[in-house]
Amino acid sequence: MTGKQEAAAKVREKKTELGVTWAQLAEAVGRPVAWTTSALLGQHPMPEREARAAVELLELGPDVLHALRLQPTRGALDAAVPTDPTTYRFYEVLQVYGPTLKELIHEEFGDGIMSAINFRLDVRRAPDPKGDRVVVTLDGKFLPYEW
Template sequence: MMTKKEAAEAVRAAKARLGLTWDQLAEAVGRPPAWTTSALLGQQPMSAEQAAAAASLLDLGEDVQAALRLQPTRGALETAVPADPTIYRFYEVLQVYGPTIKELIHEEFGDGIMSAINFRLDIRRVPDPAGDRVVVTLDGKFLPYQW
């Protein structure tokens, strides 16, 4: 049986071979690009229909479809501190701004957390005269602590 990690490698190879974009795959699957990308990289389980749509577009077989339907073991980083520069910047942002984010959430909402389960992610490009900006929106449901 193929693992989710092996399926993700097959997806990335097919995507490159066919010149597809994550947006095209998301359209075929019928879900937002961030969720679709996460699912195809092994971090979300796909329905049979979603896996079939992606595999069809990518010209991949039933073994990949079966792996895409499996429940994931979430958390894709190989090390506690990421080495990839793009991923490391998010780690750095949380080191610098994590306490600020926590304080502002608690001040606005009270004692609780932002859900990563009831969650949406969006990434977009915004033109700027000083250089295009990357806008990342993390949209999670507030979950109050219950004592």
């Protein structure tokens, strides 16, 4: 039986082989590109219709369709401190700005957290004369602590 990580590897392989972009997959699936990418990398269970659309576009088999529909074990890092340079930079951002984000969230909203369950993510390019900028938007519902 194909598991979620094996399915993710097959998705990445076929995506490259066929020259399909994450945006094209998201359009076929009918979901936002960040959600679609995360789901195809094994971090969300995909409903039948969405999984079938992705599998058909990527010319994958029923084993991958089944794996995409499974409930995941979330969290994709192999180590507590990521070693991939792109992923590590997000770790570094949280090391430097995590306390600031916490303070600003608490000042604006009160005692609570930003949800990673009721959550949206967007990544876009912003042209800049000194070199294009990566703009990452993390958009989570505020959840107050209840005592």
